[in-house]
Amino acid sequence: MNKNKLIGLILWLLFSIIAVPAQEHEGEKAAIKKLLNLAVVDFGEAKYDSALDYSKQALVSSFAIDDNLLIAQSYNTIGAILNECSETDKAIEFYNKALIYNKKVNNDKMFNWIYSNLGSVYYFNDIDVAKGINYYKKALHYALKIKDTLQIRYTKLNLASAYFAIDQFDLGNQEIKDIKEQILAGEDEEAKMSLYLLLGIYSSNNNEKEKGEAYFLTAKQIAKKNGFDAFLVNIYENFVRHYKKHNDKVKTKLYQQKLDSLDNIVYSEEKINNLKKAANQIELQEYKMQLEKIESENEKHQKSLKESKLVVILFIIILIILLLLLLTLYKNVKLREQANQELLLANEALKEAKEKAEEASRLKSQFVSTITHELRTPLYGVIGITNIITDEHRELANSPHLKSLKFSAKYLLSLVNDILQINKIEEKRVVLENLIFNLTDEITTIQNSVEYIAEKNNDKLIIEIDTAIPEFLIGDKLRLSQIIMNLVSNALKFTKNGEVALTADLKKVVDKIYYIEFKVKDTGIGIAKEDQDKIFDKFVQIERKEEDYQGTGLGLAIVSRLVQLFDSEIHLESEENVGTTFSFTIGFEYDEEKSKEIINNIEVDLSDSHLYNILVVEDNKINQMVTKKIIQSSNMTCTIVDDGYAAIVALERERFDLILMDINMPLINGFETTRKIREKGIEIPIIALTAFDKQEVTEEAISAGMNDIMVKPFEPSKLFQVISNNVKNRESVD
Numbered sequence: 001m002n003k004n005k006l007i008g009l010i011l012w013l014l015f016s017i018i019a020v021p022a023q024e025h026e027g028e029k030a031a032i033k034k035l036l037n038l039a040v041v042d043f044g045e046a047k048y049d050s051a052l053d054y055s056k057q058a059l060v061s062s063f064a065i066d067d068n069l070l071i072a073q074s075y076n077t078i079g080a081i082l083n084e085c086s087e088t089d090k091a092i093e094f095y096n097k098a099l100i101y102n103k104k105v106n107n108d109k110m111f112n113w114i115y116s117n118l119g120s121v122y123y124f125n126d127i128d129v130a131k132g133i134n135y136y137k138k139a140l141h142y143a144l145k146i147k148d149t150l151q152i153r154y155t156k157l158n159l160a161s162a163y164f165a166i167d168q169f170d171l172g173n174q175e176i177k178d179i180k181e182q183i184l185a186g187e188d189e190e191a192k193m194s195l196y197l198l199l200g201i202y203s204s205n206n207n208e209k210e211k212g213e214a215y216f217l218t219a220k221q222i223a224k225k226n227g228f229d230a231f232l233v234n235i236y237e238n239f240v241r242h243y244k245k246h247n248d249k250v251k252t253k254l255y256q257q258k259l260d261s262l263d264n265i266v267y268s269e270e271k272i273n274n275l276k277k278a279a280n281q282i283e284l285q286e287y288k289m290q291l292e293k294i295e296s297e298n299e300k301h302q303k304s305l306k307e308s309k310l311v312v313i314l315f316i317i318i319l320i321i322l323l324l325l326l327l328t329l330y331k332n333v334k335l336r337e338q339a340n341q342e343l344l345l346a347n348e349a350l351k352e353a354k355e356k357a358e359e360a361s362r363l364k365s366q367f368v369s370t371i372t373h374e375l376r377t378p379l380y381g382v383i384g385i386t387n388i389i390t391d392e393h394r395e396l397a398n399s400p401h402l403k404s405l406k407f408s409a410k411y412l413l414s415l416v417n418d419i420l421q422i423n424k425i426e427e428k429r430v431v432l433e434n435l436i437f438n439l440t441d442e443i444t445t446i447q448n449s450v451e452y453i454a455e456k457n458n459d460k461l462i463i464e465i466d467t468a469i470p471e472f473l474i475g476d477k478l479r480l481s482q483i484i485m486n487l488v489s490n491a492l493k494f495t496k497n498g499e500v501a502l503t504a505d506l507k508k509v510v511d512k513i514y515y516i517e518f519k520v521k522d523t524g525i526g527i528a529k530e531d532q533d534k535i536f537d538k539f540v541q542i543e544r545k546e547e548d549y550q551g552t553g554l555g556l557a558i559v560s561r562l563v564q565l566f567d568s569e570i571h572l573e574s575e576e577n578v579g580t581t582f583s584f585t586i587g588f589e590y591d592e593e594k595s596k597e598i599i600n601n602i603e604v605d606l607s608d609s610h611l612y613n614i615l616v617v618e619d620n621k622i623n624q625m626v627t628k629k630i631i632q633s634s635n636m637t638c639t640i641v642d643d644g645y646a647a648i649v650a651l652e653r654e655r656f657d658l659i660l661m662d663i664n665m666p667l668i669n670g671f672e673t674t675r676k677i678r679e680k681g682i683e684i685p686i687i688a689l690t691a692f693d694k695q696e697v698t699e700e701a702i703s704a705g706m707n708d709i710m711v712k713p714f715e716p717s718k719l720f721q722v723i724s725n726n727v728k729n730r731e732s733v734d
Helices: 026-044 048-064 068-084 088-102 108-124 129-145 149-165 169-185 189-205 209-226 229-245 249-266 269-307 309-392 400-426 439-456 477-493 555-565 592-601 621-632 644-653 670-679 694-704 716-733
Strands: 435-438 460-465 472-475 499-510 513-522 571-575 579-589 613-617 637-641 658-662 686-690 708-711
Touching: 026 048, 026 068, 048 068, 068 088, 068 108, 088 108, 108 129, 108 149, 129 149, 149 169, 149 189, 169 189, 189 209, 189 229, 209 229, 229 249, 435 439, 439 460, 439 477, 439 499, 472 592, 477 499, 477 513, 477 555, 477 579, 555 579, 613 621, 613 644, 621 637, 621 716, 637 644, 644 670, 658 670, 658 716, 670 686, 670 694, 686 694, 686 716, 694 708, 708 716
Parallel strands: 460 499, 613 637, 613 658, 658 686, 686 708
Antiparallel strands: 435 472, 472 579, 499 513, 513 579, 571 579
C-alpha cells in the first residue's frame, strides 16, 4: 500500500443504487435494486463474499430483463468488491464492462461512479497513480455536471489522497481547502474521518508530529464509533508510518500489532479464496447467459427460415421480373446517357454564354460608371461657371443665352443621372429607404421645378391632394418624387395649351399602412394603342409627328421599375388627341408616435455662419475655380492644392477646419491621401468631392477615414450644410 492512501474511501457510495425508470419489468427491477442494496450493506460491514453473491444475482437478473443501466451497476458493484480485496485485474475488467453498458444509456451519475472506482484501482494498487488521477478528474467532471455536491466532495478527497501519494502535497492541500468547511459543517461521518486522515498525513509530512497525531486519533475515533473496520486498516497504517517518521518505536510497534490483527480479520485468506471462486462463477455465468442468448437467437432464426420459404419463392419470381425491368432500364439509361451528353454540351455552351454575359454586364457597369464620371466632371464646371457669371454680372441675369446654357447643362446632367439610375435598378443596387416626409411639401417642390415647362407650353398644372392623407408619412420620398417628377414633366412636355392634373387619393388603410393612389392625367396628344405596350421599355421614343420632344426614352422605364420596387404596378389609359392617364398605388406607413419622435430629433441649426478655413485638394483647374468661388461666396476662406502630396505639406504649415478632397487625381488619389493624413494623427474632417456615384465609393471612403461624400455637381447650399455639420461635430468631440 502507498503511504497516503485512503483504502475504500468512497467505494460503497460509488456502487449504490441509481433510480431506474420503471416502465416495464417493474417487479424484476425492484428485486434487482434490493439485491444491490444488500450488497452495499454487506460491503460496508466487510462481508465481501456475501456482497459479491448478491451482486452476481443482480447481474444475472439484469441480463434476464436486458436492462443496460442495471447491468452497468451490477458490474460496477462487483468491480468495487474485487478491488477492495486486491483482485485488481478482475476489478478493472468488470469496471470496463460497466462502462460499455453505461455508454448505451449515457447515465452521467453512473459515469461519475465508474471513473471514480477506476481511479481507485490504479491509485490504491500502485498500478499507475497518474492514470488514477486522470480517472478521478473525469469523475469530477461528471459530478460537477450533475451538481452532486456529495460526489464532488468525495472525488476531491480521493484526488487529494492521490496527489499526496506522489508527493504533490500543495495540489492535494488545494483540493482539501475547497471542501474542508463544507465537510466539517455537515453530518457525513465518513467524509469527516477521511478529511482528518488526510489532514494528519499532510501535517505529518510537514513535521508537525502532535498536530498529525491529533488528526489521526480523531479519524480513528470516528471509524470505531461508526464501525468503519476497513478504514481502520488504513488509519493504523498511517499511524505506523507517522511514528516511524518521528522515531517513536514503542507506538510504531503497538500500531503495527493492531494493524496485523485487523488485517487478518478483514482480509482473511478464506474470504479472498471465496472471492476468487465467486469471480470465476460470475464469468461462467456470463458465458452461459451469452450462450443461451445465442441459442435463443438461433431458434428464432430457424423458425424465421421455415416461414420464409414462401418468401424465397416469391422473391425468385420478383427477381425475374426485376431482371426484365433491369434490361429495359439499361436501354433507357443508354438513351439517357446520350441525351445527357448532348445536354452537357449544351450546358457548356450556356455556361460560356453566361460568363460572356456576366463579363458584358461588368463591362457595361464599368462603362456607365466611367462615362457618368467623365460627364459629371465638366458639367460641374459648366454649371458652376454659369452661376459665377450670373453672380458677378447681374445685368446678364436674364440673358437667354445664359439661361439656355444652364438649362442645357442641367438637361445633360439629368440624362446622365437617368442612365446611371436605370443601370442601378437593373443590377438591383437600389434599396428603398424609410424616411419621414410631408407629401404636400414634396409635391409642391415638384410643382415649382416643372413650372417653367408649363409656362413654356401654356399649360395649366392642377394639384389635388386628399385631405384624409396624414401630414407625415414614412417611406422613400426620393424615389416617389422621381416617379411623380418623371410623369408630370412628361405630361407637360406632350401637352400644349391644355391641362395636367396630379391627384393623390387615400384608397384604404391596413393597420398602419396608408395606400395612396396617384394619378397624372393630361389633355395632350395621347399614345396610340399599338405603342402602349412598349413605352415602358428602355430607350423607346414614340414618333410624335413633326414635333421634336427630345429625351433618352428612359423616363418611363425608370418610373416602371421604381413602382415595382414599391411592390406596385403602373397602369396606363390613353387615347390619341384626347389625353393620357398614368396611375399607381403605393402604401406608406403612418405612425403618429414615431413621427413625433423623428420630428423632435431633427436638429435645426439656427446659428450664424462661421468663418471656416477650407483646404481644397483638386487637380482640375476649372473645378478649382468653381469650388473656390462657391466657398468664398459664403465668407469662408480656402487654399487650393493640385495633389495629395501638396495637401500633406499644406497641413503641416497651416491650420484648416475642413478638407474637400477630390478622389480621382494623378500621383496619389484621394483615398490614399486620406490614409496618409490619418496616419499622421490629423483628425480634421475630410469630405470627398467626386463625380462617381456615391454607392460606388462609400465603402472605400469610410475605410480610408473620410467623413462624408459630396457628388459633383451639387447645390452650394448643400455643400455649406455638410461643411457646417462636420466642423461642428468635430468641435463637439474636441
